[in-house]
Amino acid sequence: xxxMTQSPSTLSASVGDRVTITCRASQSISSWLAWYQQxxxxxxxxxIYKASSLESGVPSRFSGSGSGTEFTxxxxxxxxxxxxxxxxxxxxSYFTFGPGTKVDIK
Amino acid sequence: xxxxxxxxxxxxxxxxxVKVSCKAxxxxxxxxxxxxxxxxxxxxxEWMGWISAYNGNTDYAQKVQGRVTMTTxxxxxxxxxELRSLRSDDTAVYYCARYLGGGYCSGSTxxxxxxxxxxxxxxxxxx
Numbered sequence: 001x002x003x004m005t006q007s008p009s010t011l012s013a014s015v016g017d018r019v020t021i022t023c024r025a026s027q028s029i030s031s032w033l034a035w036y037q038q039x040x041x042x043x044x045x046x047x048i049y050k051a052s053s054l055e056s057g058v059p060s061r062f063s064g065s066g067s068g069t070e071f072t073x074x075x076x077x078x079x080x081x082x083x084x085x086x087x088x089x090x091x092x093s094y095f096t097f098g099p100g101t102k103v104d105i106k
Numbered sequence: 107x108x109x110x111x112x113x114x115x116x117x118x119x120x121x122x123x124v125k126v127s128c129k130a131x132x133x134x135x136x137x138x139x140x141x142x143x144x145x146x147x148x149x150x151x152e153w154m155g156w157i158s159a160y161n162g163n164t165d166y167a168q169k170v171q172g173r174v175t176m177t178t179x180x181x182x183x184x185x186x187x188e189l190r191s192l193r194s195d196d197t198a199v200y201y202c203a204r205y206l207g208g209g210y211c212s213g214s215t216x217x218x219x220x221x222x223x224x225x226x227x228x229x230x231x232x233x
Contacts, residue, residue, distance in 0.1 A: 032209075034219035036151075043201055043223035044143075044151065050208070055221065087151055091209065091217040094167070095141065095153035 002026055002090055006098035012106040019075040021101045023088035028068045032092035035064055035073045038100075039084045047086075048073065078103070108132035110202050110224035117230045118192050125188040126227045128202030135183035136160045139205040139216050142176060142187045144198040145226075152198075156205075157185060158216065165215040192231045199226040 003026040013019050023033065031051040036044035046055045048064035051071055061076040075082055083105055088098040113127040128140065141156040155166035157176040164176050175188045185202055202224040209218025 032217065036220075043203075043226055044220075045223075046206070046219055046221045049206055049219035049221075055206075089151075089219070091219060093217075094165075094215075095217070097151040097153070099150050 002029060002093055002096050004088055004090055004096050004098040006086075006088060006101050008101060009099065010102045010104065012104055013078050014106045015078055015080055017078045017106075019078050019082075019103060021073045021086055021088075021103075023066075023071045023073070023098050025069045025071075025090055025092075029090045029092035031067045032090060033064075033066070033071050034089045034091065035062075036087045036089065037082075037084045038087065044087065075103075108204075108222055110204060110222055112200075112202060112224040112227045115228040115230070117232065120192060120194060120231055120233055122192050122231075123188060123190040124192060124229050125186055126200050126202075126229070128185040128187070128224050130159075130183040130185070130204070133204075135178075136180055138207060139218065140176075140178070140185045141203050141205070141220060143201045143203055143220070145201070146195070146198040149198075154187070154200075156215065159185065163214045189229075192229075194231050197229065197231045199228050201226050 005024045007022050033051045035048040038044040052064045063074050085100045085102045111129045136159050142154040157164045173190050177186045203220035204222040205218035206221040
C-alpha cells in the first residue's frame, strides 16, 4: 500500500502570506496526485488534480507541483476564505489520502 | 447543476447494516465512476471503494472487503453503499464522490480525482 505524509500538520499564517504544504508518497505515484480543501462540516473540495492542473473555478492563487514522490501545494497570497484543512490524495494505486494540514490564523 | 445528494443521517446498533444512497443529477450518470469515502469524527479521509456507473464493476478497500457492497440504479441515477456487521469504529460521515474524468483504468479498477462530492451522511453506531 502507498502511504502519504504531509508537512506541516498545522500551519499558522496571516492573510497575504505565501503558504506551502508538502506531501510525500512512500513510492512513486507519477503525477497521480490531487489536493483538496475541507472546511468544518463540509465535504472536501477539489483544488488540484494530476499534481499541477487547476480545477475549474478554483482561484489562481492555488498551484501544485511535483512528481514521483514529492509534491507541493502553494497558496500565493492567503485569503480569509483559505483557512481550512488541506489533504493530498494519491490515485496511482488505489486511493490514499494524506493526514491533512490545518491552516489557521496566526 | 451537477450535484450528488445523499440520504439522511442514520443511527444503528452494532451488528446491524446501513445502506446510504447518493442521487446524481446534472450529468450523464453512466459516464462517471463513483467512489465512497468516509471520515471518522475528527479524523482524516479513508477511501472505501469504487463502482463504475457504466458497467457496475467494483473494487473495495481491504479494510471493508467482505462487509461492503456498492451498487447503482441507472434508472434513477443513484448509487448505493451498504455496510454490514457495523462496529463502533464505523461511526463516520460517509461521502460519495464523482470521478473527474481523465484518469486511467488498470484491470477492473479506474483511478481519478474526485470533483463532485455529496454532502455527507453521518452514520452513528452505538448500543
